[in-house]
Structure formats: structure tokens, C-alpha cells
Amino acid sequence: MTPSAPVLLDIRDLCVRFGGIAALDGPSLAVRQGEICGLIGPNGAGKTTLFNCVSRLHQPDSGSITLGGQDLLRLRADQIAGAGVARTFQSPGLFTSLTVVENVLVGAYHRTPGGLGAATLALPSVARHERRQRVRAMAVLDELGLADVADRVAAGLPFGTLKRVELARALMCDPRLLLLDEPANGLIHGEVMELAAVIATLCRERGLSVLLVEHHMAMVMAVSHHVVALNFGRKIADGAPEEVRAHPDVVAAYLGSAA
Numbered sequence: 298m299t300p301s302a303p304v305l306l307d308i309r310d311l312c313v314r315f316g317g318i319a320a321l322d323g324p325s326l327a328v329r330q331g332e333i334c335g336l337i338g339p340n341g342a343g344k345t346t347l348f349n350c351v352s353r354l355h356q357p358d359s360g361s362i363t364l365g366g367q368d369l370l371r372l373r374a375d376q377i378a379g380a381g382v383a384r385t386f387q388s389p390g391l392f393t394s395l396t397v398v399e400n401v402l403v404g405a406y407h408r409t410p411g412g413l414g415a416a417t418l419a420l421p422s423v424a425r426h427e428r429r430q431r432v433r434a435m436a437v438l439d440e441l442g443l444a445d446v447a448d449r450v451a452a453g454l455p456f457g458t459l460k461r462v463e464l465a466r467a468l469m470c471d472p473r474l475l476l477l478d479e480p481a482n483g484l485i486h487g488e489v490m491e492l493a494a495v496i497a498t499l500c501r502e503r504g505l506s507v508l509l510v511e512h513h514m515a516m517v518m519a520v521s522h523h524v525v526a527l528n529f530g531r532k533i534a535d536g537a538p539e540e541v542r543a544h545p546d547v548v549a550a551y552l553g554s555a556a
């Protein structure tokens with residue numbers, strides 16, 4: 298990532314109220330192409346709400362969100378994969394009775410040509426498409442070091458492996474922006490750093506941009522090119538990881554939340 302890379306995700310003046318609570322009170326932030334942006338803040342700071350606005354689970358009361366100039370707020374949640382946005386969840390929502398490769402193929406279904414009608418009629422074009430997607434899925438699994446478990450059923454695989462399978466599934470829609478919701482959640486230290494290395498490699502080799510919501514500070518500091526800190530729905534710091542960690546308002550926010 299070069300500091301002059303163009304801005305991909307541009308969030309401006311985002312406001313979300315839940316009754317009397319301002320979950321987001323006007324923060325703005327930008328994520329450049331090929332950049333990993335860590336989003337931190339104590340519990341209740343507004344991270345998930347911001348994340349959910351980008352992935353279109355919430356409609357903000359005001360503000361704007363664009364991706365490469367496209368207005369994301371005009372899209373529904375089911376349209377964002379087509380716009381180049383993929384996300385993972387805190388707990389991998391995998392189908393436990395399916396194999397790893399079958400789970401990864403789920404990430405490509407929005408691309409099935411001709412939709413459900415063509416699939417129901419088992420048209421040859423659908424069979425060709427499925428073969429191509431399987432080759433892609435195997436390539437993504439290989440990229441994430443998961444080729445060996447491609448035909449294993451998801452149930453019973455280690456949690457760290459399942460997190461990588463979920464990442465592989467997200468990559469099947471060829472995203473430009475990857476939204477990672479607490480990927481370190483539930484992992485042991487070694488797995489966290491392994492996942493951090495995978496994310497950094499993906500970003501470097503695919504030129505992906507990443508918005509990373511994470512409480513595991515060592516991971517955020519290790520992978521982020523830039524960090525944004527929220528507290529009470531407002532942005533309190535935005536800059537290089539070490540600068541943000543040492544920012545007096547960030548230190549005070551975390552001390553306050555621990556008190």
C-alpha cells in the first residue's frame with residue numbers, strides 16, 4: 298500500500314440513533330486501496346454500528362458511505378457482494394455438515410448465471426459455471442493453506458481453521474473491501490498471529506482493502522496500516538497505529554472503560 302493510493306471506502310459524518318442513544322455521532326473515515334484500517338474503541342463505542350452501516354444491515358440517519366465513488370447507502374445487504382464488499386462474522390456461520398470446499402462455494406452463489414431457474418433446470422451452462430467455481434474455490438483454499446482439508450466436513454475442525462474457511466468463503470466474491478468483525482475472537486494467541494499474517498498477505502498480494510474491527514490490540518497493531526479510534530460514537534483519533542495507541546484520548550477512553 299502506498300500512502301498515495303486512492304481512497305476506496307469513504308465514510309462521512311455518519312449518524313445513527315437508537316432512541317435517545319447516539320450510537321454514531323458523525324465520525325468520518327477513509328480506507329485506501331490495499332490498506333488495512335483497524336477500528337478500535339471500548340465497548341459501546343459504535344464500531345459494530347459503523348460496520349453494520351457499511352455492510353448494509355443498518356441504514357444511518359445521515360451521512361454518506363461510498364466505495365470507489367459508488368453510493369453504498371443505495372444498496373441492500375444482498376447487493377453489496379456484487380459491489381465488491383465481503384464480510385466475516387465474529388462466529389463463523391458455516392454449514393457444519395458440508396465440506397470445507399462446499400462451504401467456500403456458498404460464497405460464489407450470487408454469481409450463478411441465470412439464477413435459480415437455470416440451476417433448477419440443470420442447464421449445461423450452470424454445470425460449466427459450477428466446475429469453474431470449484432476450481433476457483435480450490436485455488437482460494439490453496440492460497441489460505443487449506444487445500445488439505447478441502448474435503449473434510451466442517452464439524453470438528455479447529456476454530457482457527459474454521460475462521461480461515463470463512464475468510465476463503467468471503468474471498469469467493471472477489472471483494473475489493475473485506476470487513477472483518479473481530480476475527481481474533483475465540484482464537485488462542487498463536488492462531489491470532491497466524492490469521493494476522495494471512496490477512497496481511499492477502500492484502501499485499503490481492504491489493505485488498507480491509508476494515509478490521511478488533512479488540513485484540515496486538516493483532517490490530519501488527520496488521521493495520523492505519524487505525525481509527527471511536528468513543529461514544531465519535532472519532533477520537535485517526536492515524537498510524539502507534540500514534541493512535543498512545544493518543545491521550547484513546548488511553549483515557551480505555552482506562553475509563555476498564556474503571
Ligand SMILES: Nc1ncnc2c1ncn2[C@@H]1O[C@H](COP(=O)(O)OP(=O)(O)OP(=O)(O)O)[C@@H](O)[C@H]1O
Pocket residue numbers: 315318319320338339340341342343344345346347
Ligand atoms: N439495536 C440497538 N438498539 C439499541 N441500542 C443499540 C443497538 N445497537 C447498538 N446500540 C447501542 O449503540 C451504542 C454503540 O453500540 P455498538 O455495538 O456499535 O458498539 P461497539 O463499539 O461495537 O461495542 P462492542 O465492542 O461491545 O461490540 C451502544 O450504546 C449500544 O448499546
